[in-house]
Structure formats: structure tokens, C-alpha cells
Amino acid sequence: MNDILQGLLEAGRLVVTLDPDLIEISIRSLEVTLSAVLISSLLGIPFGAWLAVKRFRHRRAAIAVLNALMGLPPVVVGLVVYLMLSRSGPFGVFGLLFTPAAMIIAQVIILTPLIASIAHQAMREMWAEYHDLLISLNTTRWQRIKALVWDGRRALLTASLAGFGRGIGEVGAIMIVGGNIDNATRVLTTAIALETGKGDFALALGLGFVLIGLAIAVNWLIHILSRTEVSGQW
Amino acid sequence: MVTQTILPLRLRDARVRKNGRVIVGPVDYELPADGFTIVIGPNGAGKTTLLRMMHGMERLASGAVEWQVAEKRARERQAFVFQIPVMMRRNVLENVAYPMQLHGSSRKQARAEAARWLELIGLAEAAERPAPVLSGGERQKLALARALIRKPEILFLDEPCASLDGRAMREIEAVLQSAHSEGTRIVMSTHDMGQARRLASDVLFVHRGRIHEDGPAARFFEHPQTPEARAFLQGDIVE
Numbered sequence: 456m457n458d459i460l461q462g463l464l465e466a467g468r469l470v471v472t473l474d475p476d477l478i479e480i481s482i483r484s485l486e487v488t489l490s491a492v493l494i495s496s497l498l499g500i501p502f503g504a505w506l507a508v509k510r511f512r513h514r515r516a517a518i519a520v521l522n523a524l525m526g527l528p529p530v531v532v533g534l535v536v537y538l539m540l541s542r543s544g545p546f547g548v549f550g551l552l553f554t555p556a557a558m559i560i561a562q563v564i565i566l567t568p569l570i571a572s573i574a575h576q577a578m579r580e581m582w583a584e585y586h587d588l589l590i591s592l593n594t595t596r597w598q599r600i601k602a603l604v605w606d607g608r609r610a611l612l613t614a615s616l617a618g619f620g621r622g623i624g625e626v627g628a629i630m631i632v633g634g635n636i637d638n639a640t641r642v643l644t645t646a647i648a649l650e651t652g653k654g655d656f657a658l659a660l661g662l663g664f665v666l667i668g669l670a671i672a673v674n675w676l677i678h679i680l681s682r683t684e685v686s687g688q689w
Numbered sequence: 690m691v692t693q694t695i696l697p698l699r700l701r702d703a704r705v706r707k708n709g710r711v712i713v714g715p716v717d718y719e720l721p722a723d724g725f726t727i728v729i730g731p732n733g734a735g736k737t738t739l740l741r742m743m744h745g746m747e748r749l750a751s752g753a754v755e756w757q758v759a760e761k762r763a764r765e766r767q768a769f770v771f772q773i774p775v776m777m778r779r780n781v782l783e784n785v786a787y788p789m790q791l792h793g794s795s796r797k798q799a800r801a802e803a804a805r806w807l808e809l810i811g812l813a814e815a816a817e818r819p820a821p822v823l824s825g826g827e828r829q830k831l832a833l834a835r836a837l838i839r840k841p842e843i844l845f846l847d848e849p850c851a852s853l854d855g856r857a858m859r860e861i862e863a864v865l866q867s868a869h870s871e872g873t874r875i876v877m878s879t880h881d882m883g884q885a886r887r888l889a890s891d892v893l894f895v896h897r898g899r900i901h902e903d904g905p906a907a908r909f910f911e912h913p914q915t916p917e918a919r920a921f922l923q924g925d926i927v928e
Contacts, residue, residue, distance in 0.1 A: 581778075588775035590746055592788055593764040602787075606778040 462660025466668075469661055477662070481669060484642040487555050487629065488622040489673075491562030492570075496615045499567045503574030503614070504600045507582045518575065524568035529561075533628030536561045540632065553634040558642070561628035566618040573614035581607045612681055616674055623670050643669070695756045695763040695842050696722040696874060698743060703752035705738050713738045713898040715752065720876065725869050727885045727906070728878040730895035731927045736878040737772070739895055740845045743876065744769050765792070768841040772848045774832035776820040781812060784820045785834045792839065806834040810864055826857025833864055837873070844868065846877040850884060862888065882922070886910060894918045896927065 469477045506518065538544050540552040540560075551557045581603050589599050604611065626644040633640035635649060643666045650659035697719050704714030713735040720726065720743070728736045741747045745754060745764055756763035768788075777784050782803050789799035807813045810830045815823065820831060829849055836844055846865075850858045865888065869875050879885055885892065889906035894913075902909065902918045913919045921927045 585775060585777065587746070587769075587771055588777070591744065591769040591771075592791060593761075594791060598791060602777070 458656050458660060461657040462664060465657045465661030466664035467661075469665060470668075477665065479638070480641050480643055480646050480662075481665065483555065483640075484623060484644070484666070485669070485673070487558045487642060488562065488619060488625075491559045491566055491622050492615055492619045494559070494563050495566035495570045495618055496611075498563070499569075499571035499618075500574045500604060500611050500614065501600060502567075503571040503576075504578040504603050505596075506571075506575045507578035507603065508596060508599050521568055521572050521575065525572050527565055527568065529565055529625055529627035530631065532564050533561055533631030536564065536628065536632045552632065553636060553640060555633070555640060557632040558629040558640060561632045562622050562625060565625065565628060566622050569621055570614045570618040573617055574611055577607050577610035577614065578603050581610075609681065612677065616677060619673060620670060623666065623673075693758055694722060695758050695766050696720065697757070698843070699753075699755040700743070701753045701755065703742060703754055704750045705742050705747045706750035711750065711898065713742060713747075714750070716742075716900055718893075718900050718903065720874075721891075722874065724874065724890040725865075725888055726876045726891050726893060727889035728876065728893045728895060729880075729882070729885055729921070730901075731921060732880075734895045735898040736895050737847050738898075739893075739900075740769075740847050740876065740878055744845050766842040768836035768839070768844050770829070770832045770836050770844070770846040770849050772851055774828045776823070776828060776831070779820060780817050781820050781823065781831055782807065782816040784831055785838055788835060788839050802838060803834075806838055810834050811860065826853050826860070829853060829857065829861055830864070833861060837864075837868055841873060843874040843876065846875070848878050848880060850879065850881065858884070894921065896921075 468474075506514070506521070511517075536557065537552065539546050540549070540557050541547055542552075551560070582599075585599075585603065585606075589602060594602070624644060626648055629640075629642060630645050630648065633642070633645065635641050635645040641649075643662055647659045647662045647666070650656075650662065699720075700716045700718045702714070703716045704711050706712065716739070728739060730736050738747060742749070743754060744767055745760065746769070777787060779787070782800060785806055786796075786799035786803035789802055790796060794802070804813070804816065807816050810833065812827060812830055812834070815827065820828070823831060833849070850861055853861065862884070865875060865877070877888070886906070891904060892902075892906050892909040893900050894902040894909065894915075894917075896917050902913065902915050904914075909918070910922065913922055917927055
């Protein structure tokens with residue numbers, strides 16, 4: 456109990472004094488995760504919508520695989536990305552290992568199936584609702600996807616926010632491919648892991664509370680900007 | 690430039706099969722270029738499937754649905770109003786404007802034309818309201834405006850007035866008669882014999898998935914040719 460109280464106080468101190476290290480790793484956390492969420496959303500949302508409207512032979516198997524990929528172990532993803540980006544790996548020439556770009560790549564691999572799967576679920580329900588109208592209007596597949604994505608944008612926002620939630624709290628993969636290097640690849644979660652390892656529980660807990668606060672603030676801001684939960688909106 | 694008509698529509702030995710059972714067909718029928726056709730028949734007779742088949746929304750198990758022009762062009766000049774109208778998650782104006790935007794009109798053009806249609810059908814005040822919160826009658830009027838906005842040559846309607854009150858039904862019928870007088874071919878199913886008598890120029894009586902009887906409305910209502918049609922008009926249960 457004492458540790459938690461100390462953690463809260465430490466979080467307050469870090470925020471009030473605008474601790475430069477805290478600001479730096481918070482900004483990096485947001486940069487990495489928001490970039491990964493953006494890329495994953497651009498890949499996952501159209502793919503989820505396409506999967507909802509397209510009928511093909513192994514569709515069920517594809518959906519099952521997609522759903523299974525939601526549970527990809529981050530450490531394994533981190534390891535695979537590490538091997539791909541290491542000097543001896545196929546993409547070693549780009550020199551991305553231990554950079555924020557590597558962390559974004561790892562997070563994109565983790566988040567895309569999650570966002571695509573939630574988007575697919577939302578789009579499937581909308582497709583059942585819109586099917587007859589869009590077929591009757593003689594729409595192309597692209598027009599169908601566009602209509603579903605636009606009209607379902609608020610449901611899709613939930614998919615992206617779920618991705619953000621998973622990404623901002625992720626530690627295993629980014630620790631491996633980022634290396635938790637001070638002033639370069641350290642983010643809130645890897646800093647928490649480091650401080651816990653050093654035994655500084657108050658600071659670790661303080662960073663944890665800042666992380667939670669940050670996640671709530673981003674979610675709240677996105678809801679405000681997208682005008683969800685406003686009467687007359689969906 | 691003279692635009693070639695897509696009518697008449699010909700159904701040749703057309704069948705629709707579901708779960709291994711033929712539910713409509715075989716149908717051999719030619720829908721003439723003019724008229725207001727009412728499709729009637731007992732529940733489960735296949736009226737909805739017949740309309741969907743004509744519109745090209747049902748995969749044929751055999752036979753053909755033929756228009757005077759290529760299928761793709763014919764589809765662009767048809768519209769369909771469903772018994773339970775689909776309300777897109779947009780406001781009323783954008784719902785009506787949607788078909789125009791699909792076919793190349795600018796957003797501004799489409800919205801202006803949609804606003805004109807909303808005025809015509811008495812929904813102008815609801816233009817900015819979300820479509821899914823409209824009442825049943827308003828939804829059906831919206832669906833009608835959305836179907837008519839691109840001036841289709843033929844309009845299919847599947848029981849558009851089912852569960853509507855008298856006033857809403859009168860308003861829908863007025864819009865349909867106006868569209869018909871401006872040259873839109875109408876094919877509509879209904880359960881309401883009063884409505885069928887008011888609107889029909891010709892009738893298709895569907896029974897057990899087949900067109901059992903067809904012809905001018907006056908003749909059908911006065912002198913039905915088959916025992917099933919007679920029984921149906923007398924209000925008997927037709928199996």
C-alpha cells in the first residue's frame with residue numbers, strides 16, 4: 456500500500472516538475488505507438504472490410520487465422536523482427552535495429568491482426584445490414600468497402616483504440632528490437648521494466664501511472680475529436 | 690442522343706433454387722414496357738423472390754433474365770425499394786444523395802438534387818436528422834426518394850406499404866403515381882387488395898413460385914381465370 460502511495464506521489468512529482476526524461480520518453484511512446492496504430496489501421500481496416508464483403512474459397516480459414524494472429528506473442532514477434540533487421544538478416548542493410556522505426560515495425564505486426572479482426576467483425580454486421588441496398592445500387596466492391604468504412608467509422612475507431620491500448624502497454628517486442636537505449640529507444644514501458652529491475656518501485660509505479668493517464672487522455676481526446684457519444688451520431 | 694429503352698423484360702425458363710429446392714420457377718414471362726404491375730399472391734408464394742429475380746439480385750439455377758440492353762447497363766436504370774428499407778448510417782439528405790454520388794455527380798450536385806426530392810416527399814425538415822431514427826413511413830418515403838433520384842426506367846417495390854398507416858400509405862401512393870405518370874415503369878408486390886385495385890394496370894398472380902395468372906387488372910379482378918386466383922380474391926386460404 457505504501458509503495459502504491461509513493462508511486463502516486465512520484466507520478467505527481469514527475470508531472471508537476473515536467474521532468475525532462477519523462478517528457479522525452481512519453482513523447483517517444485506516443486510517437487511509436489501512434490505511428491504503429493496509424494499504419495496498422497490503414498492496413499487492417501480496409502482488409503477487415505474487404506474480408507467482410509468478399510466471398511472466396513478459404514474465407515473461413517482466413518478469418519480463423521486472422522483471429523488467431525490477435526494473440527501473437529509480442530516476444531516472438533520481437534525476436535523475428537530482430538532476426539530480420541539484424542546485420543546478418545535480410546533487412547540488415549537498412550540499419551533499423553535499435554531504432555524507433557524497428558519498434559514501429561514490431562508493433563505494426565502485433566496490432567494489424569487485432570485491428571483487422573475487430574474491423575472485420577464491425578464490417579460484417581454492417582454488410583449484413585447494407586447488403587441488399589448496395590447490391591441493388593450496382594456498386595463496385597471498392598464502393599461497398601468505402602461505404603462500409605465511412606458509415607462504420609465510429610465502430611472502426613474502437614478497433615484503432617483497441618490497437619492503441621495494446622500498443623502503448625506493449626513491452627516484450629519493443630524491448631528486443633529497440634534495446635531500451637537511453638535518449639534513443641527508451642519508452643514508458645521499457646523504462647518501467649528497467650526501474651523495476653533496479654528496485655526503484657516508486658519511480659516504476661510513478662511511470663506506470665503516467666502511462667495509464669496518457670492512455671486515458673489519448674482515448675478521451677480521440678472521442679472528443681470524433682464526436683462519439685453525441686446525440687444524433689453513431 | 691436517343692437512349693435505348695431497357696424494356697421489355699423477358700424471363701425465360703427462369704428458376705431460383707434455395708437449399709436444393711426450387712422456390713420460384715420455371716417462369717416464362719414478358720413484362721411489357723408500359724404499365725403499373727401489381728404482384729399479388731398468398732404468403733410464401735414467391736413474390737419477393739420473383740421481384741428480386743427480375744432485378745438481378747437472385748442467382749438463377751437455370752434460365753435467363755433478359756433486358757433490351759446489356760445487363761450492366763440495364764442494372765443502372767433500375768431501382769428497388771425493399772419491404773424493410775435499409776437506412777444508411779448517415780443523415781436523411783446524404784442517404785438520398787448517395788446513389789447520385791455513386792454515379793459520378795459531385796457532392797454539391799447530389800445534395801441539391803436530394804434536397805429537391807426531400808421537398809417533394811415532405812421530408813425537407815428532416816434533412817439533417819440521422820436516417821435510422823425516422824418513423825416507418827418516413828423511412829419508406831426516404832427509400833422511395835433514394836430509388837427515384839436517378840430517374841430509373843423501372844422501379845421494383847416489395848410491399849412498400851406493409852405496416853404503414855393510412856396517411857403514410859396515401860403519401861407513398863401519390864409519389865408512385867407521380868413517378869409512373871412521368872414514365873417510370875413500376876412493378877410492386879402488395880398484400881393489400883384495395884391498394885392493388887387502386888394502382889394496378891395489370892396483375893401478376895403468383896402461387897407456389899410460379900406466375901399462375903397475369904393480365905389486365907380490370908379483367909383479373911372481375912373475372913379471375915383460375916380457381917386459386919378466385920379463392921384468393923374471395924379471401925379464402927390458398928395453399
